[in-house]
Amino acid sequence: MRTYDFAPLYRSTVGFDRLFSMLDQAARVEPSTQWPPYDIEKVADDAYRITMAVAGFSQDELELTQHDTTLLVTGQKKDKDGAREYLHRGIAARAFRQSFSLADHVKVTGASLENGLLAVDLRREVPEALKPRRIPIGGTRTAIGQDNAPAQPEARLVEDRVKAA
Missing domain, CATH: 2.60.40.790 (Immunoglobulin-like)
Structure with a gap:
């Protein structure tokens, strides 16, 4: 049976303890549990x-x-099956x-x-709170959207009009 030593990986990773314990458990699977x-x-x-x-x-x-x-x-x-005879x-x-x-x-x-x-x-x-969101660099503008896609052209026009006013 093979055993893997994950100790070197523990030194360079943070928060993956559950992953390594799952890998250890998978390596020890008995045929009867399949x-x-x-x-x-x-x-x-x-x-x-x-x-x-x-x-x-x-x-x-x-x-x-x-x-x-x-x-x-x-x-x-x-x-x-109590009454059956096989x-x-x-x-x-x-x-x-x-x-x-x-x-x-x-x-x-x-x-x-x-x-x-x-x-x-x-x-x-x-x-939604855990999905990726766009973070602006500098300034005080709020993040636009939940992804890294650029803002919609209509939204930019409204933002530009608000800044101009």
Whole structure:
């Protein structure tokens, strides 16, 4: 098993402790925690989807919980097979607990179960106060807009008229 020493990176970075602990945790993943199989896809710029293969589980046997930046998906079969006698049991019906570390401001927007696939939709919603904004250099003018795009021509005309008056 490979181990990585992140100590040199700690000396030149600030505030990335969570990232390094997540990398350490990912390196120690056991094969038994990789069940059920899942896909993570990027649907749009700020939209993602986790699709998990949960064949044999019904909606009431699955539970999704988001706490801060952790999404926890658990599955627990209800005991309905007490009277059945299996000659071969190939469909996994074991309980599972799968957790996903989410980036800041990523929220679960919905979930659906269809054809044995659990689809969890996620969206990154950065608050306006945390989005990039343009900072003017010198002077007392306020920042224009939330991005680095130049001010609109109409806004400049109004500003110029106000300064002239």
